Amino acid sequence: MQDQERFAMDDMKPENVQEPYTTHLLHYYDGTSRHVLVKDEEVPFPEGKLIVSRTDLQGVITHCNQAFVDMSGYTEEELIGQPHYILRHPDMPKAAFKDAWDTAASGQKWHGYVKNLRKDGRYYWVYATIILNVRDGQPVSCTSVRRKPSRKQVDACIELYARMKQEEAALMKQEVR
Amino acid sequence: MRYVMTVSPDFPPTKIAGWYIFNTWLQRQLGEHIHLELYQDFASQRDAIRADNIDLIYANPFDAAMLVRERGFVAIATPINISDEAIIAVSADSSIHEVEQLQPGTRIATTDDPDVNLISMIMLEPANLSARNVETQTVDTYVLVAKQLLQGKADVGFFLRDAFQGLSRMIREQLRPLVRSEIHVIRHVLLAGPRLQARHDDLRQLLPAMTADTKSNSVLVSLGLQGWELQGQEDTEFMIDLMDTLVD
Ligand SMILES: Cc1cc2nc3c(=O)[nH]c(=O)nc-3n(C[C@H](O)[C@H](O)[C@H](O)COP(=O)(O)O)c2cc1C
Numbered sequence: 001m002q003d004q005e006r007f008a009m010d011d012m013k014p015e016n017v018q019e020p021y022t023t024h025l026l027h028y029y030d031g032t033s034r035h036v037l038v039k040d041e042e043v044p045f046p047e048g049k050l051i052v053s054r055t056d057l058q059g060v061i062t063h064c065n066q067a068f069v070d071m072s073g074y075t076e077e078e079l080i081g082q083p084h085y086i087l088r089h090p091d092m093p094k095a096a097f098k099d100a101w102d103t104a105a106s107g108q109k110w111h112g113y114v115k116n117l118r119k120d121g122r123y124y125w126v127y128a129t130i131i132l133n134v135r136d137g138q139p140v141s142c143t144s145v146r147r148k149p150s151r152k153q154v155d156a157c158i159e160l161y162a163r164m165k166q167e168e169a170a171l172m173k174q175e176v177r
Numbered sequence: 178m179r180y181v182m183t184v185s186p187d188f189p190p191t192k193i194a195g196w197y198i199f200n201t202w203l204q205r206q207l208g209e210h211i212h213l214e215l216y217q218d219f220a221s222q223r224d225a226i227r228a229d230n231i232d233l234i235y236a237n238p239f240d241a242a243m244l245v246r247e248r249g250f251v252a253i254a255t256p257i258n259i260s261d262e263a264i265i266a267v268s269a270d271s272s273i274h275e276v277e278q279l280q281p282g283t284r285i286a287t288t289d290d291p292d293v294n295l296i297s298m299i300m301l302e303p304a305n306l307s308a309r310n311v312e313t314q315t316v317d318t319y320v321l322v323a324k325q326l327l328q329g330k331a332d333v334g335f336f337l338r339d340a341f342q343g344l345s346r347m348i349r350e351q352l353r354p355l356v357r358s359e360i361h362v363i364r365h366v367l368l369a370g371p372r373l374q375a376r377h378d379d380l381r382q383l384l385p386a387m388t389a390d391t392k393s394n395s396v397l398v399s400l401g402l403q404g405w406e407l408q409g410q411e412d413t414e415f416m417i418d419l420m421d422t423l424v425d
Contacts, residue, residue, distance in 0.1 A: 045303075046359075047356055048300060048356050048357050048358045048359050048360075049358075049359050049360070050360050050419075052362070052419065054415075065361075065362070067359075109421075109422070127302065129422040129423070130422075131418060131421055131422050133414070133418050135414065143415075143418045143419060143422060144422070145419055145422040145423065147299050147302060147423075148300075148302065148303045149302070149303065150302055150303050150304065150305040151277070151303070152305050153305070
């Protein structure tokens with residue numbers, strides 16, 4: 001599904017992120033990369049709300065609701081037309097998103113816990129569902145709806161994702177050799 | 178041909194007369210014979226839909242998926258400024274102040290209103306609660322939900338926001354909202370079935386224009402609506418996709 005070449009997104013800007021923060025280089029599926037600035041500070045999920053977005057079949061954001069805009073820290077204009085990885089946090093293992101894409105592309109619902117990165121370098125945890133939107137038998141877009149996650153599940157995911165990241169790093173090293 | 182209109186059973190009882198008035202108005206405008214059939218509960222209304230007995234329905238968003246995707250209904254209009262929001266409330270003297278304090282075994286009082294139940298269960302997820310580890314008591318009306326709370330027979334109650342706000346002041350003051358949804362896009366929608374196909378465009382003309390003359394406007398008033406706005410098929414599909422992400 002994701003197979004379009006595109007221009008690299010700009011690096012995150014220090015003027016948007018209060019110190020202290022760490023800098024990471026993220027490599028995206030489309031071959032582009034950018035530097036992201038990350039703070040160890042969580043923003044709580046807004047009570048009673050759903051965070052909603054829609055993408056085209058390449059994962060480019062075509063629609064998002066106010067809660068999505070508010071939580072991301074970007075403006076709606078900054079989000080529409082950008083790949084959804086604009087929110088990717090370096091603590092998220094690649095395998096989690098691969099599973100999401102494979103599951104949604106096959107027409108099944110994907111559920112998972114996701115740590116998202118905001119424009120200001122802070123993060124927020126969500127429980128996300130992604131589905132493929134089918135019209136007249138044809139896949140046309142994807143919808144994702146995020147809700148407030150249970151802390152217990154998030155804590156379990158923090159451990160799980162850290163382990164997955166380690167495995168991914170170990171695999172990378174092997175490949176290099 | 179005689180058509181049948183029905184209304185999602187979660188409409189406030191005080192609006193029964195309003196729906197009859199609306200039906201009379203609609204029959205006159207369309208020059209068609211339409212019978213208004215009201216069902217006691219969602220289950221019997223769904224049976225009627227599956228038996229292809231319904232032509233026009235003011236549908237609960239939860240049922241919209243089945244109506245549109247399985248029964249060929251199309252969206253006509255949605256009431257202006259009304260969305261389905263849920264409130265989870267506790268008794269005013271409850272020791273529970275945040276959802277996260279709720280424990281497995283929590284006793285829930287609720288009605289059979291499917292979208293309120295869906296939204297409310299989602300708002301309990303942060304406490305790691307799901308249908309598997311709660312005790313649910315289903316009662317007939319929101320007043321009875323309140324009563325269960327006041328009598329200490331339930332820990333939390335699920336309410337349609339408008340129903341909660343419509344409770345008598347005396348009851349409301351003995352309750353405390355724990356969490357309220359702010360979803361905005363889950364809305365009741367007026368859907369028309371395939372047999373009415375030839376009149377869909379007329380409906381799209383008539384309904385949004387109701388605010389324009391005093392007679393039709395008084396019909397809206399009796400329904401408790403500010404007016405109808407057109408709802409495109411894609412808006413409805415979007416709402417259905419969204420509901421789809423919320424059901425397992
Ligand atoms: C509808 C939809 C919603 C998505 N939401 C997010 C999101 O909130 N955060 C995120 O990091 N990735 C999200 N993704 C996945 C991204 O497209 C992307 O795969 C991910 O950020 C990992 O980047 P990569 O594919 O370049 O490795 C979403 C994808 C789809 C189709």
